Amino acid sequence: VGKVDVSILSADRLLRWPIGGDSLNGVERSRAFEERVIDLCHRKLLGGFVDIDIGKEGVAVCIAITLREDDYLYGTARSHGHFLARGTGPNLLMAELADKDTYHCRHLMAAGRRLMSATGSVGGTIPLALGTAFLAREQGAVVAVFFRDGACNAGSFHECLNGGLGPQIAAQVQDIALKGSTDSTLVCSESGHRSRPCRRARDLKTPSCQTPSGSLPPNSG
Amino acid sequence: MMDFCSDPDQSEEKTMSPTSDTRQLLRQMMTIRRAEEKVIHFATDHEGLIRGHYHVYIGQEASGVGTCASIDSGDYVFTTHRNHGHVIARGGELGPVLAEIIGRTGGYNRGRGGTFHVIAPHLGILQTSGVVGGCLPLAAGAAFSIKKLGKDRVSLVFFGDGVLEEGAFYETINMAALWKLPVVFVCENNGVAHHLRRGGPCQSSSLAARHLTDITEAFSIPSMIVDGCDLEAVRSTLTAAIPEVRRGAGPIFIETRITRWPGNAGLSPILIGGDYELDWAFSPVTAPRELQDWVEHSDPIALFIRASGMTRHEVEAIDSDVRKAVEEAARFALASPAPEPEAALEHVFA
Numbered sequence: 397v398g399k400v401d402v403s404i405l406s407a408d409r410l411l412r413w414p415i416g417g418d419s420l421n422g423v424e425r426s427r428a429f430e431e432r433v434i435d436l437c438h439r440k441l442l443g444g445f446v447d448i449d450i451g452k453e454g455v456a457v458c459i460a461i462t463l464r465e466d467d468y469l470y471g472t473a474r475s476h477g478h479f480l481a482r483g484t485g486p487n488l489l490m491a492e493l494a495d496k497d498t499y500h501c502r503h504l505m506a507a508g509r510r511l512m513s514a515t516g517s518v519g520g521t522i523p524l525a526l527g528t529a530f531l532a533r534e535q536g537a538v539v540a541v542f543f544r545d546g547a548c549n550a551g552s553f554h555e556c557l558n559g560g561l562g563p564q565i566a567a568q569v570q571d572i573a574l575k576g577s578t579d580s581t582l583v584c585s586e587s588g589h590r591s592r593p594c595r596r597a598r599d600l601k602t603p604s605c606q607t608p609s610g611s612l613p614p615n616s617g
Numbered sequence: 618m619m620d621f622c623s624d625p626d627q628s629e630e631k632t633m634s635p636t637s638d639t640r641q642l643l644r645q646m647m648t649i650r651r652a653e654e655k656v657i658h659f660a661t662d663h664e665g666l667i668r669g670h671y672h673v674y675i676g677q678e679a680s681g682v683g684t685c686a687s688i689d690s691g692d693y694v695f696t697t698h699r700n701h702g703h704v705i706a707r708g709g710e711l712g713p714v715l716a717e718i719i720g721r722t723g724g725y726n727r728g729r730g731g732t733f734h735v736i737a738p739h740l741g742i743l744q745t746s747g748v749v750g751g752c753l754p755l756a757a758g759a760a761f762s763i764k765k766l767g768k769d770r771v772s773l774v775f776f777g778d779g780v781l782e783e784g785a786f787y788e789t790i791n792m793a794a795l796w797k798l799p800v801v802f803v804c805e806n807n808g809v810a811h812h813l814r815r816g817g818p819c820q821s822s823s824l825a826a827r828h829l830t831d832i833t834e835a836f837s838i839p840s841m842i843v844d845g846c847d848l849e850a851v852r853s854t855l856t857a858a859i860p861e862v863r864r865g866a867g868p869i870f871i872e873t874r875i876t877r878w879p880g881n882a883g884l885s886p887i888l889i890g891g892d893y894e895l896d897w898a899f900s901p902v903t904a905p906r907e908l909q910d911w912v913e914h915s916d917p918i919a920l921f922i923r924a925s926g927m928t929r930h931e932v933e934a935i936d937s938d939v940r941k942a943v944e945e946a947a948r949f950a951l952a953s954p955a956p957e958p959e960a961a962l963e964h965v966f967a
Contacts, residue, residue: 600825
């Protein structure tokens, strides 16, 4: 129970996934949503700092459609796309962003869809995902947790990979060099090719793969 | 607390140099062994003399003495809950060490530190910690100061294999490697079967990785495995590797593999068969049955004596001196008063 077929994370499988129909709609919907968010920010209708998903919609959509309904998903500071891809209505999501009393852009949550939490703290949801994985293992479900390369330097990342013993938790590293984002070449000690988060994960016996990225236009915000 | 600003270079006590001879190395290991036996006697023969739990360094002497023999007097050392041996290997005086362990005012920290915190800044030992991995970030901080001030020093930190479960370990090795800090990470992996000490797969019960060094190599840190019961192996490995660290090439990681002393198997250390007998070193079959395998394959002192070709007479002479010194230090420690409760707030600086 709880054994994950890690092939669902293989780069080939993701690349071969038919991008069209619903998937394309998902990507387009996410892009349109974020453009609207930017527009509202510029018009001062949304406050605070907003992280947007433009440029990596495909990752969110592909991961979301490989998960079952009873699987769990944890997000990051940049999670609008994850939520939309998982089926959260754009109206509800935008309402959450716009609610000035409980403005929690980085703390979206939709437990009904097993969208457990998003967080602004780097690597903050990884331990939560590991905890949920104990439950998911009993239920035969998996937990997917999004985080970015900067989180690979947080101690919690390593503690969780060690504790999670890899296959019990499906981790997706979004190692994307975005303008204005942290570049892993600046914060990771390893030299050479940019597959360092995967190398660290592999050494903790976590099956790892790297999906190509960077072909999408860079994020401007 | 001692004066943290004192420069270790100015210390009157000089730690041993890399050219120290065989006798001196054996003397240091014997001193640790006999002092730790005295600590166990303190705990078992005198009710309440040592408050709380304590940890002894028996069986790990080669790792501490070999390591400290390969660094200079100006270098910084950080250590763990199992620090007595490191402090003595670094040149700590027995009297203040034993006095600190039993919380007396004659101790290095005037009895405020106790067994977990035998800190001796004048020897470059800036901090010890009972928190697993607690000293690693501090060691990186000291190394950062070395780099910023352009000093010709290294910051060496001892820790156990359990530390590799800690997030602080990963954050520290990443930053040390990224900023090329002069840190020497010495992991004393003290639960290794004797046939695995020189290398080979040796998985920790608490770590998913196959080798501890797989982790540090993933961070581009030069990593070595050495038999931690073989003093010469420890010393030669570190003596060869540390100059690069000193030159600014970045940190190194050494796993010293050590076989557990059977007396450490339980919750509290036990002197199986009483104090260590030199006969055991020369003829392991004369040791108590529970110790025979350890004395034959894993006791760093027995291995060192047999490899050195020293005569029974020479070893006895050294041991006799060491025993006298330990007895004298124990008398000093026991005669030293405990701190007065009214003095609890003295020496508080923050």
